[in-house]
Amino acid sequence: MDVNGVYGGTACRWVASVRFSCKPDSIRLQKGAAELPNHKTDFPRNSAAARTGSDGHGSQQLKNQILLSLPRPIRNAVLSKSVFVELPIHSVLNEVGAPIQNAYFINTGLASILNVLQNGKSVEVGLTGKEGFVGVPLIAGFKTSPTRVIMQIAGSALSIAAKDIKAILRDYPALDRSLQRCSQELALQAAQTAACNRVHEIDQRLARWLLMSQDRIGNEVVPLTQEFLAHMLGTRRASVTVAAGMLQKAGLISYVRGQLKIEDRGRLENSVCECYGALKKQMGVWKSESD
Numbered sequence: 540m541d542v543n544g545v546y547g548g549t550a551c552r553w554v555a556s557v558r559f560s561c562k563p564d565s566i567r568l569q570k571g572a573a574e575l576p577n578h579k580t581d582f583p584r585n586s587a588a589a590r591t592g593s594d595g596h597g598s599q600q601l602k603n604q605i606l607l608s609l610p611r612p613i614r615n616a617v618l619s620k621s622v623f624v625e626l627p628i629h630s631v632l633n634e635v636g637a638p639i640q641n642a643y644f645i646n647t648g649l650a651s652i653l654n655v656l657q658n659g660k661s662v663e664v665g666l667t668g669k670e671g672f673v674g675v676p677l678i679a680g681f682k683t684s685p686t687r688v689i690m691q692i693a694g695s696a697l698s699i700a701a702k703d704i705k706a707i708l709r710d711y712p713a714l715d716r717s718l719q720r721c722s723q724e725l726a727l728q729a730a731q732t733a734a735c736n737r738v739h740e741i742d743q744r745l746a747r748w749l750l751m752s753q754d755r756i757g758n759e760v761v762p763l764t765q766e767f768l769a770h771m772l773g774t775r776r777a778s779v780t781v782a783a784g785m786l787q788k789a790g791l792i793s794y795v796r797g798q799l800k801i802e803d804r805g806r807l808e809n810s811v812c813e814c815y816g817a818l819k820k821q822m823g824v825w826k827s828e829s830d
Contacts, residue, residue: 599623603644603697604670605717613711617644620707621697626650628693632673633684642674642704648694649756651771652725653687661687662736662773664729666748668694668755671721677701678708678718691763691771692756720829727821735814736773742782743812744772749792749801750808750815759801765794786810 601607606614621644626632632643635655643650645668652665664686667673673688673696682701699707708715735744748771752761765783769776783799786792791807793800801807808815 599646599695601697602646602669605672605721606644606697608717609714613714616707616711617699617714618697620703621699624696624698626690626694626696628690630690630693631687632690633686633688635685635687636683638682639674639677639684639701641698641700642672642677643696643698645669645671645673646695646697647756648690648696649692649752650688650694651691652729653689655687660773661770663771664732665725666728666751666755667725670755671725672718674701674704675718675722675725677704678715678722680705691767692752692761720825723825724822728818731814731818735812739812739814740782741772741774741778742785743810745779745782746786746791746807746811747815748772749799750804750811751818753801753804759804761799761801762797763799764797768799 606617609617623646624643626643626648632641632650633639647669649666649668650671650673651663652667653661654664655661676682676684708718735747739747745768748768749761753759763771765779766776768783769779772779783792783794786807787794789806789810791801791803791810793802
């Protein structure tokens with residue numbers, strides 16, 4: 540059942556999900572990385588009591604940088620319409636061509652934005668974590684998603700119904716500006732990723748992806764198999780195996796049982812292509828322009 544909690548000083552409905560079923564009308568969890576679901580999905584609203592600490596805050600700490608950057612009244616308005624949801628690995632948040640039911644302020648974990656081709660193959664065109672927002676088409680007044688967004692690293696988010704986010708955007712221009720910036724940052728990622736995939740070697744692309752992932756999850760361990768990495772990078776698994784082997788032999792990463800660990804970030808940054816630095820530089824420029 541829904542329970543009342545206090546998050547950042549505001550009353551907020553919580554859904555602390557302990558389990559997600561795989562019924563047709565719920566989020567599907569993939570058994571393998573090679574087959575991604577391609578149908579309309581939705582979250583079951585399993586719930587449990589939310590714990591609150593002695594400081595009156597919910598047991599889940601707010602980490603989403605967009606929400607944290609907002610003035611408290613606007614943040615409280617968003618939180619009052621939001622529910623906290625757990626996001627298991629491979630959960631589908633948006634599906635190609637399907638109506639966007641909910642938007643998500645990612646709190647933890649990592650979401651992958653995929654461009655899906657007619658033959659079913661897909662390639663990653665963007666990443667978003669605690670700095671971001673899923674449901675970008677809603678900002679422009681659109682109702683459907685052109686991409687598939689899945690959780691590639693399990694986490695959590697504050698979910699808000701599409702109709703509620705549209706109403707809040709009308710009432711609070713500051714939130715609209717923040718989400719417009721998020722939209723531009725994702726567009727920049729997509730453009731740079733397209734260039735990177737076309738002209739740079741797989742080991743450089745893998746290094747870029749690992750650095751971008753670590754920036755968003757704050758952990759040197761990236762729990763992904765090489766098969767799933769190949770899917771994200773739009774290449775063969777054998778190519779990822781060779782690239783990961785090169786980085787591992789150089790002492791930059793280690794790979795054990797489906798987990799990649801960055802061992803030497805400084806040297807990894809030196810081995811990456813120009814795309815990682817170009818993205819960081821432009822993000823920095825935009826941040827200084829908006830301060």
